[in-house]
Amino acid sequence: MQDDVKKGPSAPRELRFEAQRIAFGPMMFHAAMLLRDLGILAVLKSAGAAGLRVEAMAHEAGVSVYGARVLIEAGLGMAFVEPVGTLEPEGPYRLAPLGSVFLQDAMTRANADFVRDVCYAGMPQLEASIREGRPAGLAVFGDWPTIYEGLSKLPPKAQESWFRFDHYYSDSAFPAVLPRVFQDRPRRLLDVGGNTGRFALQCVRHDADVQVTILDLPGQLAKAAENVTAAGFAGRVGGHALDLLDATQPFPTGFDVVWMSQFLCCFPEEDVVQLVRRGAAALAPQGSLYILDTYWDRQRNAAAAYCLQATSLYFTALANGTSRMYHSRDLIRCVEAAGLEIQEDVDGLGISHTLFRCRPR
Structure with missing residues (x-):
């Protein structure tokens, strides 16, 4: 050769x-x-x-x-x-x-720290992850099936860089999406995969009457509760612990808005369908399900698309071994398979985020 x-x-x-x-x-x-x-x-x-x-x-x-x-x-x-x-x-x-x-450059710093502190040590296990359909590289941090169970237990530097990376991208879109989410004055909002409570706090500051429920794993809810209490909103932001991958566990119901931000990319397509379906079942009549995410085919430039394509490798080797940053058409297909239709489709929010407003057919 x-x-x-x-x-x-x-x-x-x-x-x-x-x-x-x-x-x-x-x-x-x-x-x-x-x-x-x-x-x-x-x-x-x-x-x-x-x-x-x-x-x-x-x-x-x-x-x-x-x-x-x-x-x-x-x-x-x-x-x-x-x-x-x-x-x-x-x-x-x-x-x-x-x-x-x-x-x-803030984006470059967030990306570089994330790659070094979270991704680098586990990335040599990328081949094993692809062949076995599991995050083989996650073993450098702990014995968890996915990184989400271990987020609260990651080494401090890795945890700090993970959250800085996540928040850098999500925070940029929140000011643009809040007026859209609250255009119909929702009173009850379910934040699915709400993590540390960052979006929930944005909501209660934006609207004095809304009540927010964060749906997530117990470890994330504990951290969210600390942040919410410290901010003085414990009476308006609650938590509901749930294994999101257990399709037999229904979401709590009666919400005007179900919110999924940078969330569905954390799951394979078959789980995306059932999560969206369960989210739709949590809606009150005339309620809306919102999906905020970044899609590599809808970016403003090649650098942004490259970042998302590279981030898929993190999902493969460390996060769960089965998800990725999606092409928008793949996500739309999952939404439709879950029995919803997209009534609004808005690009260019924050750092090239896309917002879908969905309702059951």
């Missing part, structure tokens, strides 16, 4: 370079995180256009000259740094535009 590779046609130079970026990507990722977390990128930012020599940046960042040198040279390869004038081994170097984005 090696002879076949040697005799094969040469790839165009730019494609070969992109292939090498992928081949060495896992190593360069750690170098990028160290350039950020050891303060080297920040030191170069402070130095401005004049840049710094390697010895000076090592001193300011508190690392060895050797360590600074290998990281800066990796930074050159990633286009994080650039030489000032003629390239000399000892510099000076300055922060390049891409390095500035990696240092300061």
